[in-house]
Amino acid sequence: MQGEENGREKNLKHVRIYNQLYNLIRQGVFPAGSRLPSEPALAEQLKVSRMTLRRALALLQEDHLVKNVRGKGNYICAPAAAHTSVQVSELYHPVYSCCTQTFDAVELAFRIEPPSKSFSQSIGRSPAAVVISDRWYHSLKNVSAYSLSFVPIDTIAGYQIDLNDPDQIKEFLESSVYQKAAAGSCTYSCTTTGNFTSSKYTLSSGSEFILIQETLFDSARQVLVFSKHYIPSELFELHQACSGQA
Secondary structure (H helix, E strand, C coil): HHHCCCCCCCCCCCHHHHHHHHHHHHCCCCCCECCCHHHHHHHHHHHHCCCHHHHHHHHHHHHCCEEEECCEEEEEEHHHCCCCEEEEECCHHHHHEEECCCEEEEEEEEEEEECHHHHHHHCCCCCCCEEEEEEEEEEEEEEEEEEEEEHHHHHHHHCCCCCHHHHHHHHHHHHHHHCCCCCCEEEEEEEEHHHHHCCCCCCCCCEEEEEEEEEEEEECCEEEEEEEEEEEEEHHHHHHHCCCCC
């Protein structure tokens, strides 16, 4: 099965640390407005390298849970500090809408895991499992964009997607979900996590990426798919289809 043959680790170390810190934040161990321990102290406490910790902190910053204040440290954001999403009036795949590069092929890998607490909280329910899909967008000899999608297993069952057929998963995520979804929202931000989140390929020699966090809903406002799309900043162009404006 494609998911079992995925070359990525089942749960990357910095993602495990992200989940651990997320749980500590939600449990109030690190309350809103408080400063996290220094990076050397926190790395020692969690028994990881500073590089692994920095990657986990970058993901927390990406999700607006932690804010880095230069020269002072990392602070826990108040819930109100979360980004406001743009409601999308017309549904388009953001990578094709907002990347100036054209693509020759899309490489897919996926795995099935229990839902993390952060994912369950973000979609407002706790599915029995989640299908996590990596997609790398190839253009000639380069890979110029990357998508990471989280699909609740009930979405897979509801649309009768055969997990033994990777082409069905790819077609759903790349195309048909945009016809089936009733509504969507996108959040745009800058991030430095594109290359290490992509893991298998280096997307850019630079460190700046545009992150598009996309949520697609059914007619009952249940989340069908949550995705993070990474586009190198030098290849990003905001079109009307990207912004969701008719």
